[in-house]
Amino acid sequence: MAQFSPDHKARTPFFSRPAVRRFAPFVLVTAVALIFIFENRSDVEIRLLVPIVTMPLWGALLIAWGLGLLACVFTVRRRASRHSRQPR
Secondary structure, eight states, rough: OOOOOOOOOOOOOGGGSSSHHHHHHHHHHHHHHHHHHOOOEEEEEEEEESSSEEEEHHHHHHHHHHHHHHHHHHHHHHHHHHHOOOOO
């Protein structure tokens, strides 16, 4: 039987680490979203205020997904910076 030194720390299982638990759902949702986006390959007409643009549906969905991702990143960073401020 192996003996451990007194300063040996037990290893935390990979999926119980906080960073992995936060990142895993993002990877799963991103994979499903990208599969959905690239499976929709038909053309679609989109009205942008005045002009009508014809583009592949996957392109429109990818743009919407990217804008949603940017909004999420902006919100999370803003929330993190607001909570890290010290009260005056």
